[in-house]
Amino acid sequence: MPETTVNNIDRLIILATQAGLPVTREPYHDIALRTGLDQDTVMERMKMMLERGVIRRIGVVPNHYRLGYRANGMSVWDVRDDRIDELGKKIGALEYVSHCYHRPRYLPEWPYNLFAMVHGRDRESTEQHVKQIAGLLGDAARGYDILYSTRILKKTGLRI
Template identity: 65%
Template sequence: MDATDRAIVLATQEGLPLVPQPYHAVAEQVGISPVEVMTRLHAMLESGVIRRIGAVPNHYALGYKANGMTVWDVDDARIDELGERIGQLDFVSHCYQRPRHLPDWPYNFFAMVHGHDRAEVERKAQKIAELLGDASSGHEILYSTRLLKKTGLRISV
């Protein structure tokens, strides 16, 4: 990372400006062209300096008051195939595989589901259960009790 890349990271690490042309605003702040901002961000993504550029919605502000991490005991031989299918559902914000910790924790597949209320989350979890079929031998829904501030690693000036 050179000084310009660092300036772009500092200008965007709290989020892109909420304006119609955010890359133009960053470019003005850093003193380069919007095309150069986008080119440099792309290069930083490709090299792994930054992991992603994406929206981080506040589900509570959008009316989704029930947020449930569904946890599943899924057949290891089918988890990749089924994870792809579950991850494509429009109501799953993210899903991933994690190790089991037997005998207390048999779950190896996690899928985050958001709903306006718990009944909606439970209906969505039922759809996941139908897709998993007999490849799943159990699940639970772990509901959020509070909203945590979502931030990544920050660099200082």
């Protein structure tokens, strides 16, 4: 497992960048000014966080919904506990899956322990993806459901 602890310098950088980098000629320089650090430190610490997996990636984060991927389905699966690690990794690597987590069940009303967010332009393509996931899980999945979002009731930018 990658090292996940962060020091105070990292914390400063995370707080200054979590809502995004400024779109300017020298964004890391601007972050340096904001945090009182120098640019080399900002870039070096970000590089180290990237290597350790604290930063997953640095990149453009498109708004899939605004780009036409309107049928975002949260697929939820009841997967045998002894298979979830092996199978969760397979599902998490699929291109159309943007998040994939093992979470606790709440029995009896909530039997699902694997969550995979699936992106599609319409429900038909999302359902095709879900069928493929069902095929990969095979009889290790005892049941599943797809929960489509119908309304965004609150969304703020900070996600750490």
